[in-house]
Amino acid sequence: MRPALVLLAVTACTGDIVVPSTLPGTTGPSGPGSPADPSQPGPGDPMQAPPTPAVTELRRLTRTELDRTLSLLLGDTTHAALTLMPGEELTPFDNDYSKQQASAVWVEAAERLVQQVTQATLASATRKAAILPCTPANDDDLACLAPFIKSFGRRALHRPITDAEVTELSSLHALARQRGTFTTSMGLVMQRLLLDPEFLFRVEVGTPGATAGTSQLGAYELAARLSFFLLGHAPSDALLDAAERGELDTPAQVRTVAQGLLESSEGHSQLELFHAMWLGYLSLPHDAMFNARAVNETTALVRKVVFEDRGDYRGLFTSTQTWVDDTMAEHYGLPKSGAAGYRWVDYGSTGRMGILSHASLLSNGVKQTDTSPTLRGKWIRNRLFCQEIAPPPPNVVADVPPPETGSAVCKKDRYAAHDQVMSCAACHLQMDPIGFGLEQFDRTGAFRSAEAAHPECEIRGEGALQGVGNFVGAKGLAELMVQTSSLDGCVTRQLFRFGTGRRELPTDGALIRDLSQGFAKGGRRFDQLVLDYVSHPTFAQRQEAP
Amino acid sequence: MKPLSRRLVLRGAAGFGLSLPLLEAMLDGKAWAQAQPPKRYLLGFAGCSLGGYDGNIAQTLVPTTVGASYDLKPALANLAPVKSQVTVVTGLKLPWAVNGVVPAGGKAVQFHYYQVAPLLTGQRSTDGSFSKPTTEHLAGDLLGGNTTFKTLVTRVQVSSYVDAAQPGTGQAISFRQNGTSVQQVPPRYSPQQLFQALFGNFAGNGLTPDQVAEQKWLVEQRRSVLDGVGDRMTKLKARLGVADQRRVDAHLAEFRELETRVAAIPPPMAGTCLKPADPGADPTVGGNQQTNTEGNITYAQNLGYSGEDARAKAMCDLIHMAITCDLTRSVLLQFTNSQSFMNMQAISGQKSDLHELSHGGFGNLTDADTTQALARGINWHMKHWAYLLAKLQATPEPGGSVLSNMAAIFTWEGGHGLDPADGRAVSAHSTENMAMLVAGGAGGLKGGLHLKATGLHPSQVLLTGLRAVGYTGTALGEVSGEIPGLR
Structure with a gap:
């Protein structure tokens, strides 16, 4: 039987x-x-308990995420990240943050990577022009350095750069000019931003929610979460613009934006990567x-x-x-x-x-x-x-x-x-x-x-x-x-693991249950499962790790 | 930015003459030459056993002669130029679980990786996990002082080359104390990045004042960027919860250490300390093992091999100079991964990998020559080990040579004999009849001997080496007692 x-x-x-x-x-x-x-x-x-926000911790970008993000930011096609950065242990996903240990070898590789891609970008007139929103009048044109810091900084840290940060980063100019040019200043700013913890890590803080330890992600943080999950890289200018315009403020809006990302060729590739690692x-x-x-x-x-x-x-x-x-x-x-x-x-x-x-x-x-x-x-x-x-x-x-x-x-x-x-x-x-x-x-x-x-x-x-x-x-x-039908729950769990960069905790049970039930009731469309997940109210929230 | 610390200036200008008064050290560039050189610890590791099924390591590896003037068998043949410096310790035994109970300093009955933790820490392990720090970190903590690299952890083999392995991955064998537990230290596996890390801030000889100024400015830029990153991480921490703060802290510490290394003024390049040649771009990283439709591993040249022969030589050159210039006083040089699947074709002409060689192998091997075949694989390790020892021996220092002030130990991950898992009496999956090589004159270590240490625990050799460089503990993990006659 x-x-x-x-x-x-x-x-x-x-x-x-x-x-x-x-x-x-x-x-x-x-x-x-x-x-x-x-x-x-x-x-x-637990049969009735509503889903609660998932615990998230600081996650380091994987080799692949670094590679794709540098390609997006700098037009870098050398895949230097794949050559220089140590690889990940697959568990079976490459983004398991419990395995992301600080080490000299990782930090040294990151510094070298950032030096290399910065040099290569600035050595190419076309690529340099693509990231510079103005033409410097002379080597000390701070009026052009500031907009560069703002535009490049926004893309690197996926949020607006504050005036204080512009001032701080502009201070690198004096050292650059000891022996260098405006381009040297650009290079120092780039290296500093590409080694910034908000570039190398996925930092999520949000604003405190009603329940202790929970918080609501800001629009830019949510844009980054969506982008890394659905595309495997930091958010594009267009996505940051959407966040700025308030187009990620409701779950329905998130679903619409996410659908666009999912349907892009990068979105397809990312789900293919999920399957390749999982299976x-x-x-x-x-x-x-x-x-x-x-x-x-x-x-x-x-x-x-x-x-x-x-x-x-x-x-x-x-x-x-x-x-x-x-x-x-x-x-x-x-x-x-x-x-x-x-x-x-x-x-x-x-x-x-x-x-x-x-x-x-x-x-x-x-x-x-x-x-x-x-x-x-x-x-x-x-x-x-x-x-x-x-x-x-x-x-x-x-x-x-x-x-x-x-x-x-x-x-x-x-x-x-x-x-x-x-x-x-x-x-x-x-x-x-x-x-x-x-x-x-x-x-x-x-x-x-x-x-x-x-x-x-x-x-x-x-x-x-x-x-x-x-x-x-x-x-x-x-x-x-x-x-x-045990497949429904396991598929949901694997997607959740890929999304959160960790194994599920008991507190994740209600969300996984709801998502897998929705999956089964809705005709088991995988794209809809992904969209259900990212447009679930908890996707825009986080729970502080205990 | 932090000002250069006085100790860094001191270290840089004075080599290891740390105890000297500032002025004397600064004014007399040769002050270090009269000072007592520090002791150093070097551990080499091969991810294979000593012999295969039905092999006879008495014919391939273990010297027949006991004591001085021992004979070199094929597996150790490449040690010839440094034989007078090297003592071979044989007959060691690491115990295993009996009736499911793992004894002190012992392992489970299974082999691969299960024995590495007790071997390198002296502490029993039921599942292969490490609970105590490994000896290169004990030595580094003891000897490191203000050197820029307290403990240098390196590996020649790039990847484990199986399944979906990526560069830098593979079984961990280096662990340092972190609070009440131990933390893995991933190896530096790129010669080019090791060169940059060790010597990136060394000025070359014969530079013009302008070139020197340019180089100093480039270092200033790196420091400035790293310093800014450190400050940003510190500021970020204030906004984070406890768990995230711990993650930031761990990375912040690594960034700050990198900044310190970049800022450290290199020692004057005079006498024996010279900036080594840039090893150039790393050899291409090879792919993972592939099999043909018959299920046999193809051993294609670009699979399972990333130019480890050239990488090994480059790393030995860099390690030699890192020790000579007193950038580090404790080094782990892991040649091959535990259970190494490195393709041996380019190395020893054998269409097989090191693990398969240990078992009798695939490819072009016949049963008759399996242990000989493994001997060739082991002898490849010896080629580079002897090269490194010879360089250290040829580098003069008070006391004789750099090697005179060292304990340099080489170990294999397994021995040859009973496999308690399947009952085979002669197997590579055995921790019977293990061996180690000891060189260096620190603490009265004796070279040029063959010592039978029948039944003693291999960790006792490591403990002897540690004590020779000043470790005062009488035990390593659960294992105590030195190897009699080793010093």
Whole structure:
């Protein structure tokens, strides 16, 4: 029997399944160190409690955000930020501020980056002219330096520059003029502004709200929040102008502005980046041509579901077609067209369905040279059910797959070792059976019906989602996942994590619940979920971290 | 802007003659030459074990001869020019969990990364996490004084090269004390940025007065910008809540330290302290490992490799001069990441990565030569380690050479022997038969020996090195006692 509307909250790998009857979508994490489960009842009545403003903390711009912002501000196309700045650990998003640690290497790289891009900008007459609103009459034309500070400062700090700040920044002119020119002054002002904490960090203060610790963001702060979330860079002049004109003052106005941002090519790219990080195909491990095909395929489906069909987001998982060229079609065992280029091809009766059949997703959960049913199951739990699985205890080895023994040759039999010990089984039964359901698809997404090294070992693709039901193959898992509807809550949570740069807290439960319920009721349009989130009154607010 | 502090002027003009009266130090440029040079601590790290499955490290790495005049096996062959300075300590053992209980100074039964924390801190760890500071920070805090880089944390390997790794990422192995807990210190991994950080404010020799003035003005500009940024961060803090203030504070401290480093007057370039050559643009950063349709890693030249051979040499040159010029007295030089997936093809001609070499490898290796193959990979580390030691030894200083005043220790992340996780008796996933190399004459350290330290904890070697440079503690984490005969 398959319960139609069940979700799982698994507690610390005991195997106990908690089935809240009324909450669609949110599934609980488990294991030590994982965040509290917002769907679990807390003080008061969480079913009725209204959403509260989310806690935000100071966030440093990621490498990508720095790169895009410098490109916007200076017309810089050298991607110096990507070369000079240390990279981020993906968790799976690159903007997790709990990982943003101050360090000498980061600060030194930032200083060097700012020196480099400033020099390059001022060395180009065109780029210099683009940021200078006046023509200096001479090297000491402070009447031209001031408007430059105001215009460049507004773009760098995404707010108006005060007169006091103009005075302070103008004081750099004296040092510049010891041996330099007006351009030297510009350079010092630029370096100072591009190393300003309000440039390098996303600073949100707002004005105090009715509840202690909460505040209402100012229009410029809200513009920055929208821009970084929807476009991945600081707000443009146009968006700052809109903020200045009061066009972000109400949730309805925010929704309208946000829709415009979302529909831009940058907005599309940003949501594609969200999917690539969330679903693990930002950097694939195969050869470059194959990686490109796999990313093309998945990106096309994301675009189609989110921006073209604008239909039920579950189409990502239930699509009966996929976007491939002949090389990829052959790889998947799909009919070839004989023509060059990509096209939508029907899966037919290949047992494939939606994104879970894509090489991109199936590249995750690999151990050594082969798929690991455990790691694939864990990956599905983490990414698509938003569940954490506790790490193995200190007395077991998880570094190598279960070895062959006399009686256990086939993978299924080897992995059965996990289930023969109670303490192992509790966790592994949540992971391994999901992975075995996907075993007919190798680490590149190609179909297989027997193990390469042991042809006598048939692969049947029989899997199970513990407590929900059995399934066969990627298509079976997709159908089962869609039936459980736990997807709504997890998609909402992942979007929230990307938006806030952190894991959710218990206090975020009501907002995630409301958004995911709205998502489900409104036909599950992903673009509408994004707009619901940014136009929710709490999006324009913040809660001070405790 | 803050005026230059007196101590910086002192340090700059007088090298490490800090105890000298101001005038004497300022007037006599050679005053440092009569002063007692400081002790220094240098730790090298390789992210591999000593031998693979079925290998025999007695044939590839462990000297046959015990005591003086030991023999160099293939894995250590490149140490030949400095062999008389290097003592090889073998037979070390880091304990592991028995029945789920991790002993003092021990690790869980799993291998990769689980052993690095107890190895480098002497403190047990059940999950690989660090709870105590690593030795380069203990040494830096002890010896750093007013040097510009209290502890210099560097890494040659750019990235971990797997999954979606980006430059600078990988398992952390350097932790400093921060209040009641420890905080990771990310490594400097770019030779060009390390050069700029260390020597960016050094004047070159033979500059005209105008060029000197120009250079001074450029430093003034950097200071002015950084000072303004620091002031802005201080002002911003007043508007923020407690959590955000903590974040600003952490970054403010780094910005202020950078400003101090920029402002520090470099020592006079005379005698042995010279501005090293600019290493130039960093070699291109390579991509992450990729596999072909058979599931085999391709080891394409541009994947898993970012010119680490050239980077290692550049970093050794910079570290040598940073120590010689007394910019730092404690350095971590991590050559390869813990569980290193660095592509070894350009380095040792092997179409494999360092981790796979440790296991018998993919690519063009055969089972017969796996331990030999790993030996070549280890010997690449030795090439650069020996180069650095030789440079330090060739740099004269009171007491003999810079190396005479140092404890320079090299460690691997693993040994060779029993893997308690799977019961294999001969495995790279083992903390049995670990080894370390010790060089330098600080505190009576002895070079040129092969010491069997059977069953002793590897942290005891680090403790011996620390004590040789003046550390008075009798334990490192939960591990106590020096290695007998090492000094």
